Amino acid sequence: MRTKMVAGNWKMNKTLQEGVALATELKEAVKNPSCAVVIGTPFIHLASVAELLKGSPIKVAAENCADKEKGAYTGEVSAAMVKSTGAEYVILGHSERRAYYHEDYAILREKVLLALENGLKPIFCIGEVKEEREAGKQNEVVKAQLEGSVFNLSAEEWKNITLAYEPVWAIGTGLTATPEQAQEMHAYLRSLVAEKYGKEAADNTTILYGGSCNEKNAAELFANPDVDGGLIGGAALVAEKFLAIIAAR
Ligand code: PEP
Numbered sequence: 001m002r003t004k005m006v007a008g009n010w011k012m013n014k015t016l017q018e019g020v021a022l023a024t025e026l027k028e029a030v031k032n033p034s035c036a037v038v039i040g041t042p043f044i045h046l047a048s049v050a051e052l053l054k055g056s057p058i059k060v061a062a063e064n065c066a067d068k069e070k071g072a073y074t075g076e077v078s079a080a081m082v083k084s085t086g087a088e089y090v091i092l093g094h095s096e097r098r099a100y101y102h103e104d105y106a107i108l109r110e111k112v113l114l115a116l117e118n119g120l121k122p123i124f125c126i127g128e129v130k131e132e133r134e135a136g137k138q139n140e141v142v143k144a145q146l147e148g149s150v151f152n153l154s155a156e157e158w159k160n161i162t163l164a165y166e167p168v169w170a171i172g173t174g175l176t177a178t179p180e181q182a183q184e185m186h187a188y189l190r191s192l193v194a195e196k197y198g199k200e201a202a203d204n205t206t207i208l209y210g211g212s213c214n215e216k217n218a219a220e221l222f223a224n225p226d227v228d229g230g231l232i233g234g235a236a237l238v239a240e241k242f243l244a245i246i247a248a249r
Helices: 016-029 043-052 079-084 095-100 105-117 130-134 138-149 179-197 199-204 218-222 239-248
Strands: 005-009 036-041 058-062 089-092 121-126 162-165 207-210 229-232
Touching: 005 089, 005 162, 005 207, 005 239, 016 036, 016 043, 016 058, 016 239, 036 043, 036 089, 043 058, 079 105, 089 105, 105 121, 105 138, 121 138, 130 138, 138 179, 162 179, 179 199, 179 207, 179 218, 218 229, 218 239, 229 239
Parallel strands: 005 036, 005 229, 036 058, 058 089, 089 121, 121 162, 162 207, 207 229
Antiparallel strands: none
């Protein structure tokens, strides 16, 4: 049985003190969740939040890591540095990183490899923009994203990958993919994983949906057989909402 998961992505929100306060609230409320729970925080929160969550079922993710191992890369944070904070996951390939920081397939391939080499589990995001969906090109877009950055992995490495399907037109827009659109895409992604790594690997791959998933629509999205949980942006910033989404999984 594959892991069901609800993961938060705080993005560039919350001061350190606000982040610690939110993590404390979540820690107190999440004792025995029925799914894996991960919170993705800005780099500066990682060490404090990971320490705070020791012994809690909630795991911590970075929102990014460098595509270089170490050295003279001012301002960058390596996978080894992320790992040293106690974080277990790293969100990679988010559409905001692709669009605003020009992270292409090759850069993301490096980031994924470095994350894995350093014992981090990537939550790898893929998804089409509005024009691509309107042109019916969503399948070829996500296929190219997988082939470009993660289908080079060995079967053993693949076991540490969580996928997040995030249609870009749904991120932060209030527009959510319908449960049918999400299921259709997730089933397609699982078929691609099966072609590449075999049916068992595909059945064991966790595929999250992200894009305006909230406490109101989560249950309906998660009810689909290939939707294993959610990657949550805005609604992960409010404890009550994030907890309701966890409860819906
Ligand atoms: C995200 O950015 O990963 C995300 C899903 O954002 P939101 O939930 O705010 O659409």
